[in-house]
Amino acid sequence: MKQTYLIKGMHCASCVRGVEEAIKKVPGVSDVSVSLPAETAMVEFDLEKVDDEKVFSAVSGIGYQAALKDNAGSDDLEKEKNKDLTRLKKKVVVSLFFGALIFWGSLVGQNFFLQLILATIVQFWAGLGFYKATLPALRHRTANMDTLITIGTSAAYGFSAVATLFPGLIAQAGIEPMPYFDVSVLVIGLILLGRYFEAKARAGTSEAIKKLIGLQAKTARIVKDGKEIDVPIEEVVVENVIRVRPGEKIPVDGEILEGGSSIDESMISGESIPVDKQKGDKVIGGTINKTGTFTYKATKVGSDTVLAQIIKLVGEAQASKAPIQRIVDLISSYFVPVVIILAIITFVVWYVFGPYPAFLLALLNTVAVLIIACPCAMGLATPTAIVVGVGKGAEKGILIKDAESLEIAHKINTVIFDKTGTLTNGKPVVTDVILVSEAYPESGKKDPGQARMTEARRDDILGLAASLEKGSEHSLAEAIIQKAESEKITLSKVEKFKATPGYGVEGEICKDKVFLGNRKLMEKEKIEIYDLRFKIEELESQGKTVMMLSVDGKLAGLIAVADTVKENTKEAVEKLQKMGIEVIMITGDNEKTANAIARQVGIKRVLAEVLPDQKEAEVKKIQAEGKVVAMVGDGINDAPALASANIGIAMGSGTDVAIESAGITLVSKDLRSVISAIELSKKTMRTIRMNLFWAFGYNVALIPVAMGVLYPFFGVLLNPIFASGAMALSSISVVSNSLLLKRVKI
């Protein structure tokens, strides 16, 4: 057998020779080929004599390290599969051609001995695989589809061979010595044809993961000591500085150090519009740099990268089992033995009660029962749909943790959205800067002290506030500073800065005492708000947080800060509601702010002032109302709530895909992908149900027909050749139906 190992510690060609020779010395090794750039050794050896440990110790004996390479030789696997397909094709062509000859021969009265030769070739060359699968299975006391085909075709072939070689013997038993070689040959031919098409179709089901693997870059251009060198992707380490030019693939995850560009992340997030990135922004390996050139620092490499984690997640989800599959498993564990029993019953009943020629009818009907039964369609019904569905999701930035999550998602009738960061952008921005004079001009007239401030400009308010906030760490401070920076306002020097948690900040700017904070701060400092409180209340009712700025004991202006609603939130909420799904918002904000945001996006039910640790309990309360709940959050702060919902949906930041508590992770921040995920689940489930209906319905309907239940009423019998055709079609139809999932719009 062949095995690929990872070899660590090789630097030069002589290392390669050394490793090769060391492995070759292991008794039982027939061939070794070591690659320095790939750091691998391909070893061919005799399984009886050699195991991995022997190779490891041979390599470590000369000072290198060997390890098993995961996914080793996927190219070899591909080649082997193609070879298998070619072999299968040859068998199909020969069997069907011989079958046609025999069929034509039996019409025109051909020589039975010639038929016997052709049929023997097909039975034991083309059909060898069936025997090879059946005999060891019988040793395990298990039965499978091959068992049924082997028994069925052997019975037809065996009888025909005896009828050809010893016609007298058969005639003596009162049976017409008529061989049925066309049955055994065409049944094998058609079943192999079905397998050929099924194998071809099946290759298409795992296309998505192959595409993901294909996204991985092969090399990276590292900047070191002022020089740029191309290195294989495996050699890139964290902290390496990498340069990316326009049109190139970004090799690993990292953070932009210099330059900027527009980056196409559609392959990861499913979002078709390229994202603009600047210094400090994160980039994802596997995405494509469109326009600019930049350098960035690698932060995640190898199996830690977002892409590697997505591949792992998708692979795992495709291997998992949907709950609906459990019942199928139970049925299929009894299926083959039951079919064999039905075949025996068919033979006995036809032989004992059937019309003349009873034996021949009994034989042909028994063969038909064995051949028509198709356990493989049942076995393929669920997994093929799951593999295609999960793959389709990954293409759209919807990462499904397991088949169970995909199955549950279609039952959702309530979606709870966390507010901050999910419905909103999660970053407060300055929405209003209001001068006292603008908001309430008369106040200036009433109070002479205010007059000075009426002359102040809007920029001054923002400048003073930003100068003060420079020293603060409050999240609102960042919004004000950013606004001032974006408007290119020069900040002033602050003296005697002091922050009072729960109130605000203060300091001296140009000898003026300046306060910035909430109403409590103003009250504490005995600064009059006058009728401006109406304006403050108005802003607050819009969900904004209002900060007041006073200069020299007088109110100078207001700055309102709010978290903005994401662009597509309203549309997504409306669509969900149209689908008959109740949308609920959950937030730690006060009711006023919460209601304001809810109104903006059209959400009717709001759970406000819920502390992070209470979210889980709120989710459970809603479940207790009998709802199937999806909780949508960022997956970090609300992990317990996500885990307790029927399904947790994490809106990823695009960097943390392996969110454990979430059944579904959405790479994109667009809320519409929640709808896509539910749609995907609905469509996958529809495909699974359709597949199961066909697979079961097919067996339930046609096995009795093959047994001959229609014969007493309509004189209808099922020819075993038709049975094999139908059975081949059933597997193909199930796989093809799953493939149709690739085309659905979500």
Added chain:
Amino acid sequence: MGIISEDKIIVAIVGSLGIIFTWWFFLFKKEKETAVEKEVDIIVSGGYSPEVISIQKGKTTKINFIRKDSTDCLSEVVLPDFKIRKELPLNGKVTVEINPQKSGEFGFACRMNMYHGKIIVK
């Protein structure tokens, strides 16, 4: 109705015995459990040998699948509870490492779910 001929009686009796045998042969087999310490080779040929293995909870166990059967169905092994699906090249060895945290019985099967094996975690 006339008298049922001898051959028909024989066919009926042999058939009935066949039914009983089939039921017994496939559905009443005793599972032989192989206790595994650290690593086990499972030969994939017409099924899995050993078919039932028992391993310890919380310990990493290496399972090497060695496929010697060209049946297409066996070309993939699926351990759904561990979310593992691996292609098995013919005459190749594919290692799967599991570290179960729950005890119980976990099945594995070929991709068409026709051949089965079981991992018992104790």
